[in-house]
Amino acid sequence: MYLAEGRDKRVKAILEVGEWAGTVKLVVIGSSGVGKTALLRLYCDHEWDPRLATSTIGIDFKTKRLLVGDQPYKVNIFDTAGQERFRTLSASYYRGAHGVILVYDITNRKSFLDLEGWFQEAKTCSTEVVVLCLVGAKLDKAAQGERQVSTEEGRALAESHGAIFYEVSAKTGENFREPFVGTVQRIVGTPGLLEAVRRKPVPDALRLNRGDYYTKPIILVSLLHCCLSG
């Protein structure tokens, strides 16, 4: 009992002064409207409010503190826009990512079929060792007979890409933490992954042309952030 209390106090103290065992970067991708922002808002802000739902423009960013064992990690989560017109911007956000969470809507077959492209993008733009997690969202709607993608199909696709798999609902809160916790646990548990991503140079495809310094300031801010947050 005394030991447990001592440990809890130590962990609380570490979290309060902000000393981290490491910083983990996650990127959330998937077609527009599948529920990426709703899931992230519930996990980071403990909030579910469909009235606030608007399509993400460009990119959004949230930070969460997470204990793995008794080690505190800072988790930076990038919420990308599913809309096609923002895809060229989003490519730069894979830089330095340790994990990619791919989301589809279990009531929207098209969003599931789109995943081939999303897996392709994730593998092209991030490091070869990045941890992948596939998430079937809006699980609450299955009870109303709206399911268009079975759990087995989702799991099989995840396995074929070596990804972790969960079905979740931001509305009921079912499994909403699992994709984030599971991905971070696998990242931390993969020897050398945190260091390997830090050492990886920027892929040529993601380097900015001179003109981009004027036309895409949002990318510069993101790259600067990535460098600072390490």
Ligand SMILES: Nc1nc2c(ncn2[C@@H]2O[C@H](COP(=O)(O)OP(=O)(O)OP(=O)(O)O)[C@@H](O)[C@H]2O)c(=O)[nH]1
């Ligand atoms: N029933 C139900 N609706 C959900 C759930 N998650 C999200 N939604 C709704 O689905 C719609 C789209 O959700 P968003 O989170 O904005 O989708 P997104 O993937 O971020 O979309 P983009 O930002 O355009 O890429 C909103 O109306 C949400 O309220 C869920 O778990 N259950």
Ligand SMILES: [Mg+2]
């Ligand atoms: Mg969004």
